[in-house]
Amino acid sequence: MGRHRLLLVLVVAIALLTGCSGSITNAKEAPRATKGAMDAAQAEAASSKPIELNGEWSFYWNQLLEPEDLQVGAGQLTGYLDMPNNWNQFKRGADNLPRTGYATFVLRLNISDPEQVKGLALPVMYSNYKIWIDNQLISTSGQVGTDQASSIPQKRTNVVYFSPRSEQVQIVMQISNFHNYEGGMWEPIGYGSAEAIQSEHNWKLAEQCILLGIILLSGIYHIGLGMFYRKDASLLLFGLFCLTAAFRNTLTGEVLLTRAIPNFPWEIQMKLEYITLYVMVPLMALFIRKLFLEESSRRVTLLTVAMAAAYTLVTLIANAEIYYRLLVYYQLFVAMTLVYALFVFIWASLRKKEGAVYALVGFSFFTLTAAVDLFAFIFSSTGQVIYSVGVATFIACFAFVLSKKLASSFKMAQQLAIELAELNEGLDRKVRERTAAIAASNAKLEELNRQLQEWSMVDGLTGVSNRRHFDEYLSSQLVLSAEEGTPFTLLMIDIDFFKRYNDHYGHIQGDSILQIVVNAIQACLDPDSGGLVARYGGEEFAVILPRCGKERAKRIADEMCDSVRQLRIPHTGSEAAPFLTISIGAATAALEAEKGVKQMVQLADEHLYRAKSRGRNQVSID
DSSP states (O other), X not given: OHHHHHHHHHHHHHHHHHHHHHHHHTTSOOOOBBTTEEEOHHHHHHOSSOEEOOEEEEEEETOOOOHHHHHTTOSOOOEEEEESEEGGGSEETTEEOOSSEEEEEEEEEEOSOTTSOEEEEEOOEESEEEEEETTEEEEEESBOOSSTTTOBOOOOOEEEEEOOSSSEEEEEEEEEESSSSSOEEOSOOEEEEHXXXXXXXXXXXXXXXXXXXXXXXXXXXXXXXXXXXXXXXXXXXXXXXXHHHHHHHTTSTTTHHHHHSTTOOHHHHHHHHHHHHHHHHHHHHXXXXXXXXXXXXXXXXXXXXXXXXXXXXXXXXXXXXHHHHHHXXXXXXXXXXXXXXXXXXXXXXXXXXXXXXXXXXHHHHHHHHHHHHHHXXXXXXXXXXXXXXXXXXXXXXHHHHHHHHHHHHHHHHHHHHHHHHHHTGGGHHHHHHHHHHHHHHHHHHHHHHHHHHHHTTBOTTTSSBOHHHHHHHHHHHHHHHHHHTOOEEEEEEEETTHHHHHHHHOHHHHHHHHHHHHHHHHHTSOGGGTOEEEEEETTEEEEEEETOOHHHHHHHHHHHHHHHHHTOOBOTTOSSOSBOOEEEEEEEEBTTBOOOHHHHHHHHHHXXXXXXXXTSSSEEEO
C-alpha cells in the first residue's frame, strides 16, 4: 500500500510542478519583434534573465546581404518571418518557399544601458549561418553558400559578446540550407547582458554535463558488472542503453561533440543522432524482456529490433530529407513502445515481481517529466531541469532494481557458500592433493597470458600489427628518430572505394582482399630496415619507415601502389581504375622539423585526403 501512495505523491507533485511552471512563465509578457524591429529595453531593465528574440524578422529570400549592402539600400525585402521558424512556412503567393535555399534575416533591436557588454546565445541553425551586429561579424557556423557545393553544414551552439554603439543595434544573419530537411532558425536566439547570457549558458552546460556524467558512469558500471557476471544479461543491456543515451546526449542540447571536435562531419553527426535514438528502443525492450520475462512479449521485443535495424539501414544509406521524413513514424512507434513498457511494469508490479514497483516508479517519473518538458516547450517555459531530474531518477531506479537483483544473488551465493563450507570440512586432504595440479595449471595460465599478450599486438584478420602496437611503436620511433637525428616517415594507406568492393563482392571476399593487399605492401619493405605495417582501422593501413627520408619514402610508396596495381584485382565499383588500387599519404619528420605523434598522423591523413581528392591511385607526400 505504501508503494502505491509513493507513486501517487509523485504524480501529484509533477502535476503541481507543471501548473506552477506555467503560471510563473506567463506572469510577464515577453517582448516580440514587429516588422523587423523589437524593443527589448524595458524587459531587459526589468529582468536579469535573457530575452528570446522572437517575432517578425525582416526576411530577404535568396539574397545573401551583409550590413554594408543594407546601408546602401541593396536587396529586396521579401516580407517578415515570425522567428524562430523554418522558411518553408513562409508563403510567397499561393505556394510555400522551398525547404532548401538561402536567406538573410534582419532585426533592429532597442536595448537598455548601451555601455554594458551584451551577449547572444546562438542555438543550432540549419544548416549554417553568419551573423553580424552593427557591421561586425561576430559568429559563423559552417559555410553559407548559394548551392550545395558551396554550402558546408555544421551543428553547434555558440555564445558571443559585443559592445553596442548606441541604444539600437542591428542584427544581420545569413542562413543557407542545402543538406537538412528544413532550413532556418528552429530555436530562438537569447539576448541579454554578458553576465546573464554566460550564467544561463553555464547552467545549461553544467546541467548537460552532470546528466552526461550520471548516465556515462552508470553505463560503465553496469557494463563492467555484466562482463564479470555474464549469467545476467540485463546488466550488460542496461549498461549499453546508458552508454548509447550518453553518446546521444553529446549530439543534442549544447552539442558537446562539436565542442570537443569542431570539424566533426555534419552528415555523420546527424546520422548518429538518429541512429542512437533507434538503438535505444530495442536495448530498452531487450532489457525489459530480461527483467520480466513472463510479463513481456517476445514478439514486441523482436519488432523493436527489426524496426531499429530497418531505420538504421535507411539512415545510413539515405540523405537527411528521406530519414527526417520517416522519423515521425518511428516517434509514433516509440510512443507505442513506451505504452507497452508501462503495461509490462504495471503487470509485473501487480504480480509482485521483484523490483517491479521501483521500475514502475522510475519509468513513470521519467514519462511524466518528459510530458512536463513537452508542456514547457509548447508554452515557451523552462522545463529542462525537470526533465534532467526525470532522466536521472529513471536511471537511478533501474540501477536500484538491478542492484536489488544482484544483492539477492549475492545473498543466495553466500548462503550456498556457507552450506558448501559445511560439506567440505572432510575434504581438506583432497584439496591438498589438488594443490600441485593447481600450481601446474597456474604455470600453464601464465604461459597462456604471455601468448595472449603477444596476440594482443596482432590484427586477427591480416596478421600484421594492430592499432595498439602501431601507437606504441610510432611513439618510440619518434623518440629514437629525435635522439639519432635521422629522418622518419609515416605512410597512411587506404584501399580505394573498398566499401563498394565489399558491397559488390561480399565481405568474405573483402577480408581476403585485405590480406592480399597487406602481403603486397609488406613485400615492398626491406626486412633489414625495421619497418612496421599495421592495420589502422577498416581498410586503412599504416606503415612506419624508420631512418627513411622523403625521397626514399616516395619510392617505396610508389612501389606499393604499383605492386597493388600489378595484382590486377577486378574492381567494378572503383572510379580510379577498373581494378583494385590504393592511395597513400606520407609525412616525414626530420631533426630540424620535429613532429609529435598526433602531428605525424594528422599530416599523413591530410596527404592521404589530398591523394584521394586528386583522383586516388597515387601518393601524396609533404
